[in-house]
Each structure stands twice: as C-alpha cells, then as structure tokens.
Amino acid sequence: MPRSIWRGAISFGLVNVPVKLYSAVSKKTVRFNQLHATDHARINMKRVCSVEGEEVPFDQIVKGYEISPDRYVVIEPAELEALDPKKTRTIDIEEFVDIEQIDPLYYEHPYYLMPDTGAAKAYRLLLQALRESGKVAIARVVIRQKEYLTAIRPAGDNRDVLTMETMLFSDELIDPEQIDEYPDSDVEATEREVKMAQQLVESLSTDFDPSKYHDTYREQVLDLIERKAQGEEIAVQAAPEEPQEVPDLMAALEASLAAAKTEKKKEPSKPASKPAAKSRNGAAPKKRASASAPKKRTKTKA
Amino acid sequence: MSKAVEVEVGRRQLRLSNLDKVFYPATGFTKGQVIDYYTRIAPMVLPHLRDRPLTLKRYPDGVEGPHFYEKQCPSHAPDWVKTVAVPAGGKVIDFCLANDLPTLVWLANLADLELHTSLSKARNLERPTMMVFDLDPGPPAGLLECARVALWLRETLGELGLESFPKTSGSKGIQLYVPLNRAVTYDQTKPFSHALARLAERLHPDLVVSKQKKELRKGKVLVDWSQNDDFKTTACVYSLRARERPTVSTPVTWDELEEAHESERPERLVFEAEDVLARAEEHGDLFKPVLELKQSLPELAAA
Secondary structure, three states, X not given: OOOOOEEEEEEEOOEEEEEEEEXXXXXXXXXXXXXXXXXXXXXXXXXXXXXXOOEOOHHHOOEEEEEEOOEEEEEOHHHHHOOOOOOOOEEEEEEEEEHHHOOHHHEEEEEEEEEOOOOHHHHHHHXXXXXXXXXXXXXXXXXXXXXXXXXEEEOOOOOOOEEEXXXXXXXXXXXXXXXXXXXXXXXXXXXXXXXXXXXXXXXXXXXXXXXHOOXXXXXXXXXXXXXXXXXXXXXXXXXXXXXXXXXXXXXXXXXXXXXXXXHHHHOOOOOOOXXXXXOOXXXXXXXXXXXXXXXXXXXXXX | OOOOEEEEEOOEEEEEOOOOOEEEOOOOEEHHHHHHHHHHHHHHHHHHHOOOOEEEEEOOOOOOOOOEEEOOOOOOOOOOOOEEEEEEOOEEEEEEOOOOHHHHHXXXXXXXXXXXXXOEEOOEEEEEOEEEEEEEEEOOOOHHHHHHHHHHHHHHHHHOOOOOEEEEOOOOOEEEEEEOOOOOOHHHHHHHHHHHHHHHHHHOOOOXXXXXXXXXXXXXXXXXXXXXXXXXXXXXOOOEOOOOOOEEOOEOOHHHHHHHHHOOOHHHXXXXXXXXXXXXXXXXXXXXXXXXXXXXXXXXXXX
C-alpha cells in the first residue's frame, strides 16, 4: 500500500480539511545497480571531504549555499522550518479558476489528497463544490522546504477523490521564443493544404484510451533481464577474493571434444564428463570429414 | 488474366486468383502449381510450421519480379488465420501462424513462395526448440564443400552427444538442425553455435569461415551460427525457394549427403517440388526427429 508523504490541512476561508498526501505515480523505470565490470561487485558511493579525503558521516554534513566562489552560508534545517511554520502544514487555497485556463505545460506531478481522521464531511463538501462548479482550486503549499503552486480538483472518471497537481511557477517555465528554432510566423500553408491536413487528423481521430499504450522499451529491458537471468550470464556478486576469468567457450568445447575422444579410445562405455587434459590433436581431416566414420544414426527407409 | 476460383479448403472458403500465372519462367511452374505443391506437402510441412511466428516472403509476380518480406500478418487476413503478438523494437508485430491447411493455401495464394519460421514457438519465444547451422558457400565453393563441413559438424556434435539432421537450403547451401526441445535459451545456443563455428574455422581454415564478411568467404563455407537468435528466421523445411527453378529446402539422410560428397555429385542434393513430393511418399518426414528428439547442450569441460 502506498504511504503518505505529507500530512496537513487544506485551508480556505474558515474551512479546514485535514488531509494526507499520496503520490499518484508509481514510476516503472527499470533501475540498475552499478557494478565493477571486471568482478561484478557493487559500487559504493562514499561522501568524502574534498580537503581531508576522508569519508564524512551523515551527522557531520550540513547544508551550505554558495554566495560567491568558495564562500558558503551554512543553513540549519531548523532555521528553514522557522521561516513560515504555518505554510509547512497547510495547503492554502487562494482562488478558483476554470480548468481550461491552465496550460498543461504547467503541471508537474500528480498527487492524491485523502481525508485524514475526522475530515470526511469537510472533504466531501469541498469535493462536491468543486465538481458542481467545474472549478479548480489554486493553492500554495510547502513540502520539504520547497513551495509549490498547486491545482486541486476532483479526479476524473467520477472517482470521489481530490487530486492535487504541483505546478511550475511561471518564471520556471522557459519562454519558447528564447529558443533559436522558434517557428517563423511568415511561413504560410495554403487553405487546401490545411484542409487536407485536417482531413487526415479527422480520419485518425478517436477517444483517448491511455491503457492502449505501454512502455514497450521497459518491457523489452525487463524481458532482456529475464532472459539473461535464465541463461548463464547473470552478473553474480563475485566472492571478493578470487577473480575469475571469463571462460572461453571455444576452448571449453575443444577440451570436451578431446576428452570425449580419449575416453572413447580407452573405454567406449563411459560418457564423456571429466575435464580434459588439453590435446588439440586429431579432428583435422584433410579432405573428407573424418576417417573415423561416425556411427550411422539416421534411419533410412530407402 | 485468369479468373479467380472459389474453393473450399477444410471448411474455409478461399478465393484463389491468377492460377495460370507463371511463377518460375525457367520451368513454366505456375502459381496454381505452387498452391498444389503446398497443399500436397501440407501433412509434412504443417507440423514444422505449427505455432511458429512466420515471416512471409512474397513474390506477387513470380521469382523474377520484385519481392517483399512481411512480418506483420496482412490486415486483410481472414479472421480464422491465427496470429501471435511479438514485441519488437518498441512496437508489436502480429505474426501469422500457419497452423492449418486453409492458412497454408491462403499464404500460397498470396504468392508467399518462401516460408521463414522462428526457431521458437509462439508460447515461449525465448526458448528455441532447436539449434541451426546455416552453411552458406561462397563461390566457387558449393554444395560439396557444404556437405564436407556438414559431415564434420555432424561428427563433432556427435562426440558431444548431440544428434543433428541436415536439409538442403533449397538455394545454394545446407542447413544443419540440432533438435533440443528442452529448456534452453538463445543465450545458450548462440554462444555454443558460435564457438563451434569458430572451432570449425580454426581446424579447417581453408574451408570454413565463421564471419559474415563477404570478402572472407570466397571459395569457403560460411558456418552461419547467427540465426540462433529470437529475431531471426530460417527457411522452413519443405519451403519452396525463389530460385530459377522451383527448388525446395529438402531434408536428406546422412547417407545421401555422404554419397553425394564422395561421388562428387552435388546435383544429387538438389530437389524440386515434384521430387520432394515423391520423396515424402517414400521416406515420410525425415525431419520428424527435429520436432521430437529431446537433447540438451552438453556441459563443457573446463578449458
């Protein structure tokens, strides 16, 4: 079950709705561990003091802000919390707007807001008011030392739950005109071309069904991992001491063949299994496959 | 152009067209004869096609016209044609499965002269049911050189406890199949076949190459191990080939291969549609063990 990442209250006017915040996203990205290529041991990250070269324990690490090269102001966590204690516990609704007025570019990350103990009724009230008015609440909230602009609205599909989307501040969004390739406005398409393009759009128009789409790249990566895991090439944690050489399959094949040959000469009944000495004699027919004609295994009716 | 005819094949209605069109001008072999061949060889070939993702190689104007590969089962396929969805390079391809006679006839009518199958079955695409060595001669080397390499491979595989079965490619070379039919992945068959190809190359440097490079292959036989891959397909046994004459990828016995090799008569390893039907009557399916024999790759000795 997902765990809530924050507890507080939505506040607007005189109403206070205690809520818990849950991320609405479970990222499915495949995560890899870093391994040492030669022995497949895990790579450890160490926090090392750049002056002493020694590892530094967590309790000796503080936050610093670089005000000019190599000059830092050190900030304690308590100092940050003291800045605005109220804001760190509430989601302050500032206004209500029509959803169409929000450019989706602003949306950053979706969350669910769930009613906390005793908040069922107030939560329901807010949900219903938003749904019936068709409006979205614009609110501010501070989570983990960062203030967010958020949009609160009922979930789609008529689910009785409030969602909160964190949004970018307008100065965080890059103005596209700052990009060199910003499209020229004096290029024009003819009416006929536009009409044709529209027809194409029309012919491909359908209802959006997100379940139709899968992360096929991820599926392939997982598939690759599964296949490798089933085969022999799993990166096994090497025992720290003994470094192993990658076996040369061709040499192994040769050794097995040599073993099979010598065993056959001595005792034809025993199956080849033991490692061979070395010997790369034989098996080099000049013209024909081999003089030691292989047993006739195939049955021929004719 | 001749008219289309409606036929009923195994309770399915099919519309066959252009039956008189000559597909192999060198012999006058028509599209109707292609469909007839596939209909009559069906009892032999269907078990080998069954449940394997199929790549079509279509020649709408016969072997001298343009051709195209088709992995995605055509959208106009009748709804009774079975398909399997295979993820490939970010998208999903629905491959045809030629599981029954109506599908086979329908494919022949699409001018799908060559049937190229996966080494895996649809329900377990990671697991090849066999390992294949495709022996491809670089002129002036030909079938005899392929036969020599095949015999060496057979003996070597035999020493490792593996039985193998040869077929002509129906084109220039010979293909060697090692039935597995056990839990094994391409991650095992690929390095194994590669190692064996390299060993063949080292022991017979004047006869064998293991790399695709064209300039290396002159007068030698490429032991192509790289088809042991889930994205590759190989011409199925009993498939017609789009050569000058309607030659077929034909299973042969080791005796036949040895005889052709010793008497230096490569033409004994060339079979056309009619020959193959006669052989099927006489021998039954020489490739049946490829579907049935269970073998495991040997554990190799420490080198």
